[in-house]
Amino acid sequence: MGNANRVLLIISGGIAAYKSLDLIRQLISQGIGVRSILTSSAAEFITPLSVTALSGEKVYTDIFSLTDESEMGHIQLSRSVDLVVVAPATANILARMAQGICDDLATTALLATDKPVIVAPAMNVRMWEHTATQENLVKLRDRGIIVVGPENGEMACGEFGPGRMAEPATIVKTVIDHFSSKQRLKGKRALVTSGPTYEPIDPVRFIANRSSGKQGHAIAAALANMGADTILVSGPTAEPDPQGVAVLHVESAKEMLAACESSLPANIAIFAAAVADWRPSQLSYDKLKKGNSAPVIETTENPDILKTIANHANNRPDLVIGFAAETGDVVGKARPKLRRKGCDWILANDVSIGTGTFGGDLNTIHMIQEAGTEHWPEMTKVRVADCLVEKICKYFEK
Numbered sequence: 001m002g003n004a005n006r007v008l009l010i011i012s013g014g015i016a017a018y019k020s021l022d023l024i025r026q027l028i029s030q031g032i033g034v035r036s037i038l039t040s041s042a043a044e045f046i047t048p049l050s051v052t053a054l055s056g057e058k059v060y061t062d063i064f065s066l067t068d069e070s071e072m073g074h075i076q077l078s079r080s081v082d083l084v085v086v087a088p089a090t091a092n093i094l095a096r097m098a099q100g101i102c103d104d105l106a107t108t109a110l111l112a113t114d115k116p117v118i119v120a121p122a123m124n125v126r127m128w129e130h131t132a133t134q135e136n137l138v139k140l141r142d143r144g145i146i147v148v149g150p151e152n153g154e155m156a157c158g159e160f161g162p163g164r165m166a167e168p169a170t171i172v173k174t175v176i177d178h179f180s181s182k183q184r185l186k187g188k189r190a191l192v193t194s195g196p197t198y199e200p201i202d203p204v205r206f207i208a209n210r211s212s213g214k215q216g217h218a219i220a221a222a223l224a225n226m227g228a229d230t231i232l233v234s235g236p237t238a239e240p241d242p243q244g245v246a247v248l249h250v251e252s253a254k255e256m257l258a259a260c261e262s263s264l265p266a267n268i269a270i271f272a273a274a275v276a277d278w279r280p281s282q283l284s285y286d287k288l289k290k291g292n293s294a295p296v297i298e299t300t301e302n303p304d305i306l307k308t309i310a311n312h313a314n315n316r317p318d319l320v321i322g323f324a325a326e327t328g329d330v331v332g333k334a335r336p337k338l339r340r341k342g343c344d345w346i347l348a349n350d351v352s353i354g355t356g357t358f359g360g361d362l363n364t365i366h367m368i369q370e371a372g373t374e375h376w377p378e379m380t381k382v383r384v385a386d387c388l389v390e391k392i393c394k395y396f397e398k
C-alpha cells in the first residue's frame with residue numbers, strides 16, 4: 001500500500017452496501033488505499049469478488065479463516081491502516097460497537113483498532129429514530145467516533161426520513177478532511193495526563209479528588225484526531241477510552257509518574273490530571289479498625305509529575321503544558337507555577353465551589369504564557385480541547 005493514506009472499509013449488511021462499491025472507487029481515485037472487510041450479511045448484497053476487483057486488495061470476510069489469521073490477524077488488520085470507515089453502518093453494528101461486542105471479524109477489528117473511526121449509518125427511519133440507536137450514537141460520539149449522515153430521503157423500504165447512507169462523495173470528503181486539515185500533528189507524539197489519582201490508606205480507603213477526566217480525555221481525543229500519536233495516562237475515571245489513543249490506566253501519583261516516564265520521548269506533554277499532592281505516609285495492609293479515637297493519617301508529598309517531566313535534562317518534550325486548579329485570584333496564583341514547574345503554558349481554571357469545573361462539562365480557561373494571558377470565554381471541555389490543540393498546531397507550524 002506504499003506511503004499513501006490507507007482506509008479499512010468495513011461494509012455491513014444493508015441495501016446501501018451497493019453504494020460502498022462506488023465509495024471504494026472514489027477513495028482509490030483520491031489516492032487512498034482501501035482494504036475491506038465484508039460482513040456475512042453484506043455478502044448477501046454484494047460479492048467479495050466485486051470488492052476485490054475495485055480495491056485491488058484481498059477482501060477479509062471470516063474471523064475463523066485460518067488462512068486470513070496466518071496472513072494477517074484481526075489485530076494487525078485493524079492497525080495496518082490510518083483510518084477505519086464503517087459504511088454502511090447498520091443499527092446492528094452500531095449497537096455492537098457501542099456495547100463492545102466482538103462476534104465477527106468486523107466487530108473484532110473495531111474493538112482492536114487504535115485508529116480513528118468514521119461511521120456512515122444507514123437504516124430504516126424508525127430504527128434510526130429509536131432511542132436505543134440514538135443512545136448508542138451518543139456513546140460512540142463520546143468516544144470520538146465521527147458520524148457522517150444519514151441523509152433524508154426515500155428509503156428502499158418505501159418510507160421517508162433520515163436513514164439513507166450519506167452519498168459516497170460526502171463520505172470521501174469526510175475522509176479527505178480527516179487526512180488533510182485534521183492531520184496537522186501527524187508525526188508528533190503527545191502525552192496527556194487525566195483524571196484523579198487514588199492514594200491508598202488501607203485496602204479499602206484512599207485519598208482522592210473530584211476530577212472526572214473529562215478535560216484530559218477530550219484533549220487526548222482532539223490530539224489524536226489531529227494525527228498526533230497520543231498516549232493518555234489516566235487515573236481512575238468513568239470516562240471511556242478515547243478512540244485512537246493508547247491509554248495507560250494508573251491509580252496513584254507514583255504509578256502516573258512511572259507511566260509518563262515510560263512514555264517519553266514526546267513532542268507535546270499536557271498535564272490535566274488532578275494529582276493528589278499528598279499520599280498517606282504508611283499504607284496499612286490491614287483494614288484500619290474503629291477504636292477509641294479517630295486515626296491520624298500522616299502524609300508525604302507526592303512527586304510533582306509535571307515538574308519532573310518539564311525538567312528532564314535529555315528528554316524534555318518540546319512543548320510542556322500544565323493546568324492550574326485555583327480558587328480566588330486564579331491568574332495571580334497560577335502564573336508563578338509557569339516558572340516554578342518549568343512549563344511553557346499554564347491553563348488556569350477556577351475550581352471554587354459552585355463552578356462545576358471539577359466533574360462538569362464546561363470550563364473557563366485563562367491561558368498563561370511568559371508574554372501574557374489570554375482569557376477564554378466559558379465553553380465545553382471538548383471545545384477547550386479543540387482550542388488548545390489549534391494553539392499547539394500553530395506553535396509547531398510557526
Ligand code: PMT
Pocket residue numbers: 193195210211212213214215216253271272273274275276277302303304305306307321322323324325326337341349351357358359360381
Ligand atoms: O477532570 P475534570 O473533571 O474534567 O476537571 C478538569 C480539571 C479541573 C481537573 C483540570 O482542568 C485541571 O485543572 N487539572 C489540574 C488540576 C491540578 O492538579 O492543578 P494544580 O494547580 O494542583 O497542579 C498544577 C499542575 O501540576 C497540573 O498540571 C497538575 O497536573 C500538575 N501536578 C500537580 C501535582 C503533582 N504532584 N503532579 C503534577 O503533575
